[in-house]
Amino acid sequence: MLLTDRQVLILQVIVDDFIRTAQPVGSRSLSKKEEILFSSATIRNEMADLEELGFIEKTHTSSGRVPSEKGYRYYVDHLLLPQKLDRSEIQTVRSIFAEQIYELEKIVQKSAKILSELTSYTSIVLGPAVNDNKLKKIQIVPLNQDTAIAIIVTDTGHVENRMFHFPASVDPSDVEKMVNILNERLSGIPLVHLNASIYKEVAAILRQHIKSYDVLMGSITETLSIPASEKVFFGGKTNMLNQPEFNDIDKIRSLMAMIEQEDGISQLIRKNPKGINVKIGRENNNSAMDNCSLITATYSIGDEKLGTIAVLGPTRMEYSRVIGLLDFISADLSKVLTNLYQNK
Amino acid sequence: MLLTDRQVLILQVIVDDFIRTAQPVGSRSLSKKEEILFSSATIRNEMADLEELGFIEKTHTSSGRVPSEKGYRYYVDHLLLPQKLDRSEIQTVRSIFAEQIYELEKIVQKSAKILSELTSYTSIVLGPAVNDNKLKKIQIVPLNQDTAIAIIVTDTGHVENRMFHFPASVDPSDVEKMVNILNERLSGIPLVHLNASIYKEVAAILRQHIKSYDVLMGSITETLSIPASEKVFFGGKTNMLNQPEFNDIDKIRSLMAMIEQEDGISQLIRKNPKGINVKIGRENNNSAMDNCSLITATYSIGDEKLGTIAVLGPTRMEYSRVIGLLDFISADLSKVLTNLYQNK
DNA sequence: ATTTAGCACTCGTTATGAAAGAGTGCTAAC
DNA sequence: GTTAGCACTCTTTCATAACGAGTGCTAAAT
Structure with missing residues (x-):
């Protein structure tokens, strides 16, 4: 053959x-x-x-x-030979990092936008896997007698917040003490391990110092066990409408429904391994994407895979160009992020 | 006539x-x-x-x-006679408030989703105008020597966060002092007035207690002056694809582009006064919406208008049903929010 | 003075067929 | 092994006719 x-x-x-x-x-x-x-x-x-x-x-x-x-x-x-970016494209990509805003999510979101503009396809960026970020600081802000907001800040500057409730009988100073202990003991722990660590390392101390131990412990562990949402950012959601293969209303409907649903496509993207991956048409195992190809690339901090950026286009997509772009952006993104967060 | x-x-x-x-x-x-x-x-x-x-x-x-x-x-x-909701619809709407999650934004987001499901049109909800929320607590979490995150919690449980930079020379204890002073003096002030209040009421005290006054003052006021984003939530963005009037690709393209852009439509909605408003076709002054009608309703806490919920459909929309629904949801939403946040 | 029946006319939709054009597969010659 | 030539297929486009839904107008009925 x-x-x-x-x-x-x-x-x-x-x-x-x-x-x-x-x-x-x-x-x-x-x-x-x-x-x-x-x-x-x-x-x-x-x-x-x-x-x-x-x-x-x-x-x-x-x-x-x-x-x-x-x-x-x-x-x-x-x-296929990955296309080299020309001068103006390199400049456009670099502009992602130009502003002095170092928030990881903002950078990622902007990448999605620029990626879709440069390709005129749809771009999808899987935000950093917050669960692997390490705890920087936990804070609790009471709103009224029985409601408070837990705020979790990670080393990458990501902020998660969750509201939770507890009986009005709980002493405010108890809450304060608990937060102090948690911060002392849990700083640097990846979010995903927080709950386990609480039981293993902090429970005993908490029990000593805190009156309403049972209630508060229940609230806080429940609050922390809600998985940190891994966000998905899209760029150019409607770009596919301009591709001639989607002159058919039914195809548009099923594709748009699939994009709108977000979950399906983010799963499709998530499972791709490090580096560049190309899935063509039915290789995606999703009938709404029979006429589409999906190209993914991962970005990292140091050696640790952080997230994925992807381009969704028709099977008749400019593979060479898109792969060149993804290659460049993911490498640049990794470089910048590594510089920002590696050596802290 | x-x-x-x-x-x-x-x-x-x-x-x-x-x-x-x-x-x-x-x-x-x-x-x-x-x-x-x-x-x-x-x-x-x-x-x-x-x-x-x-x-x-x-x-x-x-x-x-x-x-x-x-x-x-x-x-x-x-x-037109606003349609009364039937039992199961009332139940569906009430389910928005069933879960014990009292976060304003989540409630609002869920409203958008349910609204689009009940109407099979596109729903748009303008999130609460965070700028009018009152400051509950401000916190600053240092990430490294020259970067920190400012976290602003409002009385409605909304959390805003912004990263900012300052020279490494600034004394950490200075930052802590500043935060304490800000919290003491600014609690209860609407976000939109924060900056003005800082200059008016806090500047003098800060200058006394803080060594790096100039630098920190610059950073903090710059950080606070970024307008709190008023979020827009959509439900059923692609529902319009199922309307027979949008069997024409070009109409779909321009409508979807308009929806995707978010800014235009949120402006269109924002300017509507209290109560129910109906804009039909070209009354919207937007060529992409020539075949669409937009029905808006406002929701409030107490007497204070908080945000707007809206339904976008074809001009051939079920006005009676949509108006009935919006009437009910906006009233219910206002009632619940008023109970939650009014008397605290 | 209204209301209605009747009818010619218009326009969109559907079906049919013919002609043109792009491209193929195959055969035979180079 | 390569190429020219040609019959054949299939899509696209256009014209034509037939049908149906609906109108506007006139004249008769109430």
């Missing part, structure tokens, strides 16, 4: 042309390309073979050829 | 029918309705008059009639 050089050349040109025009590619128009030195009849023969091998398809008996998912896969795996 | 009773009846039936079916209404099908006791020929005459007066329109020379914006306006102003 190895392809000859000529078949590879033809496949490449078909994919490139189709990505550019969204029109099926015929043998005659192929033969006019300058890199093609043989006749349309030869091309027809080769195309028949490529079709039999499953790399290209016809939309109907007498139409030109269109890359199949297998064809795109071959293209992505073997033929 | 007064309409006869019969003309009003015909207009009403046309609007009702068109809202239900989305099809132009002809004289023959009208004459079959049981509330219509005269012939199709009579109806045709009346319809010709109504058309001349501008209440109804034809889509083409030999089509049935469709309400014009003026027709909808008359319907909304004179003919």
Whole structure:
């Protein structure tokens, strides 16, 4: 099943042309390309073979050829060269970090926006996995006798807050004491381990010093066990409306419903491993994305994977360009974040 | 230009029918309705008059009639009876407040979701105007030598946080002192007045007690002057795709672009006064909304207007139902919020 | 003076067929 | 192995006709 050089050349040109025009590619128009030195009849023969091998398809008996998912896969795996960014694009990306706002979430959100603008596809960025952030400070602000807000600040500057309730009988000074002890003992612990650590390391001390131990302990552990939300940011949600393959209302409906739902797509993205990953069409296992490809890249602080940035486009997406962009942005993002938060 | 009773009846039936079916209404099908006791020929005459007066329109020379914006306006102003909610709907709405989560924003967000589900249109809720909330507590958490997070908690349980920078030379105990003074003096002040109050009431004391007065004062006032974002929540953003009037890709594109942009629509909504307001089609002054109506209602704590909830639908929207719903939800929301936050 | 029946007319929708155009597969010649 | 040539297929476009829903107008009925 190895392809000859000529078949590879033809496949490449078909994919490139189709990505550019969204029109099926015929043998005659192929033969006019300058890199093609043989006749349309030869091309027809080769195309028949490529079709039999499953790399290209016809939309109907007498139409030109269109890359199949297998064809795109071959293209992505073997033929594609990540596009270098030009000067102005590099500048645009760097502008993400230009403002002196060092909030992790803001940077991430802005990345999503710029990514969608540069690609004119839809971008999705999985916010940093807050659960792995380490506790910097916990504070409790009472609102009235039986309600208070717990505020959790992480080392990356992320702020989580949760309201909780307790009986009015609880002594305010008790709450204060508890917060002090928690801060002393839990600073630096990843959020996800907070609850375990409380039981293991702090419970005994708390019990000694605090009158309403049972009640408060119940409230605080319940509050801390709510999983820190891993946020999803979108850019260009409606960009897909401009792609010619989505001139069909039904396709739009199912795709938009899928994007709007957010959960499904964030799961799809989350499970991707480090580095660049390309999922083409049905490889995504989601019927709403049959005509879409999803390219993901991870970003990190140091060696620790933090989150994922992704681009959703039609299968006929500019893989080369998008991969180049994602490559650059994710590396730059990791570099900046590492500098910001690594050595503190 | 007064309409006869019969003309009003015909207009009403046309609007009702068109809202239900989305099809132009002809004289023959009208004459079959049981509330219509005269012939199709009579109806045709009346319809010709109504058309001349501008209440109804034809889509083409030999089509049935469709309400014009003026027709909808008359319907909304004179003919419409807000629909009462049935038992199960009331229950659904009440479920917004069932969970013991008293966070204002969560309640508001959930309202948007339920509103869009009950109407199958798009709902928009303008979050409470945080700027008018009163300061409960301000806290500052240092992240490293030159960065800290300012956390602002309001009396409604809303938490704002902002990162800011200062020279490493600033003494940490200075920061602590400042926070204490700010809390002592500024508690209860609406966020929007914080900056002014700092200068008026706290500056003198701060200058006395704090070494790095100038630098810190600069940082803190700059931080507080960033306007607290008034959040916009959407529900059912893609619901409009299911409306038959949006079978046209171009209409979808411009509408979705408008919804996605969020700013435009939130401005459109913000300026509406207390109570229920209906804007029909071009009354919205926005070409993307030519085929849409926007119904808004305000919610309050006590007498103080807090925010707005709105429904965006086609001009052919079920005004009676939506107005009934908005009426109920906004009243209920106001009641609950008033109970929660008024008497503390 | 209203109301209604009747009818010619308009316009959108649907079905049908013809012509054009793009592209293929196959055969035979190079 | 490559290419020219040609019949064939399928989509797209356009014109045409038939049908149906609905109107406006006239004249008769109430």
